[in-house]
Amino acid sequence: MIDFSMYDFKEPKIKAYKCEKCGTVYYPAPMICKECHSRRDPVTDKHWETFDLEGPCELLAWTRLWNLPEGYNRKFLLFGIVQFENGLRASGRLEVEKPATGMRLVATVEESDERPGKPVHVFVFKQD
Amino acid sequence: MSRVGVVGIGHTKFGNLSQYDLGDVMAYAATDALKDAGFLERRKEIDQVIVGNMASGLFCHQSAVASSVISKMDMEPVPAELVENGPASGASAIKIGYMAVASGMADIVLVIGGEVMRKVTGWTGTEYVATMLHPEAEYDMGLTLPGFGGMFTRMYMEKYGLTERDLALLAVKNHANGAKNKYAHIQAECTIEAIADGPEANVVNTYVAEPLRMYSTCPVSDGAAALLLVNMDSPKAKLFSKKPVRIAGIASATDTHCVHNRKDPLKLEAVRIAAEKAYAMAGLSPKDISFAELHDAFSILELAISEEVGFFERGKSFLAVRKGETAIDGRLPINTSGGLKSKGHPVGATGTSQAVELVRQLRGEAELGRQVTDPKYGMAVNFGGFGNNVVAMIFAKD
Numbered sequence: 305m306i307d308f309s310m311y312d313f314k315e316p317k318i319k320a321y322k323c324e325k326c327g328t329v330y331y332p333a334p335m336i337c338k339e340c341h342s343r344r345d346p347v348t349d350k351h352w353e354t355f356d357l358e359g360p361c362e363l364l365a366w367t368r369l370w371n372l373p374e375g376y377n378r379k380f381l382l383f384g385i386v387q388f389e390n391g392l393r394a395s396g397r398l399e400v401e402k403p404a405t406g407m408r409l410v411a412t413v414e415e416s417d418e419r420p421g422k423p424v425h426v427f428v429f430k431q432d
Numbered sequence: 433m434s435r436v437g438v439v440g441i442g443h444t445k446f447g448n449l450s451q452y453d454l455g456d457v458m459a460y461a462a463t464d465a466l467k468d469a470g471f472l473e474r475r476k477e478i479d480q481v482i483v484g485n486m487a488s489g490l491f492c493h494q495s496a497v498a499s500s501v502i503s504k505m506d507m508e509p510v511p512a513e514l515v516e517n518g519p520a521s522g523a524s525a526i527k528i529g530y531m532a533v534a535s536g537m538a539d540i541v542l543v544i545g546g547e548v549m550r551k552v553t554g555w556t557g558t559e560y561v562a563t564m565l566h567p568e569a570e571y572d573m574g575l576t577l578p579g580f581g582g583m584f585t586r587m588y589m590e591k592y593g594l595t596e597r598d599l600a601l602l603a604v605k606n607h608a609n610g611a612k613n614k615y616a617h618i619q620a621e622c623t624i625e626a627i628a629d630g631p632e633a634n635v636v637n638t639y640v641a642e643p644l645r646m647y648s649t650c651p652v653s654d655g656a657a658a659l660l661l662v663n664m665d666s667p668k669a670k671l672f673s674k675k676p677v678r679i680a681g682i683a684s685a686t687d688t689h690c691v692h693n694r695k696d697p698l699k700l701e702a703v704r705i706a707a708e709k710a711y712a713m714a715g716l717s718p719k720d721i722s723f724a725e726l727h728d729a730f731s732i733l734e735l736a737i738s739e740e741v742g743f744f745e746r747g748k749s750f751l752a753v754r755k756g757e758t759a760i761d762g763r764l765p766i767n768t769s770g771g772l773k774s775k776g777h778p779v780g781a782t783g784t785s786q787a788v789e790l791v792r793q794l795r796g797e798a799e800l801g802r803q804v805t806d807p808k809y810g811m812a813v814n815f816g817g818f819g820n821n822v823v824a825m826i827f828a829k830d
């Protein structure tokens with residue numbers, strides 16, 4: 305028996321981008337730098353650095369969403385928008401007891417296979 | 433640039449039309465517009481047909497819907513193309529139609545907006561609509577449009593002191609108008625007791641995306657609306673039975689695809705810029721507007737849009753709603769049709785439906801009890817994405 309899940313397992317990560325020429329950071333990936341107009345090659349990422357977007361962040365907005373689209377077999381999910389210490393922001397899921405705007409969180413990344421198609425990496429913002 | 437006017441309007445009743453073909457629904461509204469203009473028999477003299485639709489490929493498993501409509505209406509060989517701009521496809525189709533006439537390439541243009549969304553379940557429909565979000569940074573996370581509506585509402589509440597009851601007041605106001613609109617999906621009034629103040633309110637009006645409740649969220653609807661545009665400076669303008677309602681200003685603007693990448697996520701820059709451009713084109717300012725149709729897919733958007741277009745100071749619009757200033761008999765009636773909340777929101781039809789309402793009000797053809805007294809200028813804002821592609825229109829009774 306082959307357990308396909310054993311192969312090529314990579315810890316889920318979500319990438320942010322940094323323009324090598326001027327140092328501006330982005331999430332999600334841009335095609336062109338808004339500051340110096342450097343273009344990113346989506347195949348090689350040449351002239352762009354990538355780094356994992358994770359760690360401490362602050363909650364800017366949140367909701368408890370009850371009418372989930374097809375594929376999500378749960379009553380509700382919490383979602384939020386956070387800001388990282390480097391100024392980047394991201395949208396994702398929220399797993400906290402009592403969400404409150406302004407609270408300190410830690411961004412983690414998990415794999416989600418709820419929607420049809422290949423599994424995707426999602427942010428899950430958690431309490432420290 | 434030639435002046436462009438509307439000489440015919442048509443509108444299906446919004447609701448569950450899932451047993452019908454999308455092309456039939458659009459053709460029905462379009463033939464109504466031609467009849468209204470007294471131009472049905474001469475329809476092959478139309479220079480151009482523009483169809484607005486968001487996602488027939490997903491909702492109806494059908495593509496090239498403009499060609500389908502032409503054939504159903506026996507209008508070959510009239511040119512026909514499709515315009516897609518998410519839930520603002522309808523107003524974008526009008527804008528492209530305007531450009532065709534203003535450029536001199538066409539004198540008579542038929543614009544049709546339509547959508548049939550209820551062939552699929554509500555869950556699947558929400559999923560299809562969510563495909564307009566950023567693919568990796570929003571859609572993959574599991575986010576939907578109501579999710580952004582909920583987050584936006586909470587940010588607004590925490591900053592300006594808006595309450596859930598204020599949102600319920602908007603539903604009461606819009607349902608009062610929609611109850612009298614023969615085209616509305618939900619032609620029923622609702623009371624503040626039933627959805628906010630009474631003991632059963634939390635059951636009747638459940639949460640959808642906290643703090644947004646069901647009565648702060650539009651229904652899923654099917655339907656179509658159509659307009660016949662004409663070059664008012666061409667001799668052809670005399671071919672029509674009705675006096676044209678002039679499109680005084682029409683403009684659109686875009687904003688970041690990701691909501692989180694807006695410097696201030698509470699600012700709807702595309703709304704503000706589209707409105708400013710439309711005012712400039714019309715030579716008007718917010719105080720000239722007699723009534724407005726604002727894209728309340730979520731009730732919070734009626735408030736936020738009414739501030740961005742300059743009707744109210746930022747964070748103050750809901751105080752005007754409390755005083756009844758935007759009710760049908762108020763100083764500035766908003767969503768006289770019932771808005772998306774009561775009239776319904778077949779995504780590709782909404783912009784053309786808003787425009788039809790502007791024409792009905794300016795002609796004095798709205799139903800008794802929801803006709804604005806002698807309006808001169810009507811404004812509509814059709815909101816695409818979560819505010820990343822927005823069209824503003826100003827119509828005038830000359």
Ligand SMILES: [Zn+2]
Pocket residue numbers: 323324325326327328337338339340341342
């Ligand atoms: Zn750069």
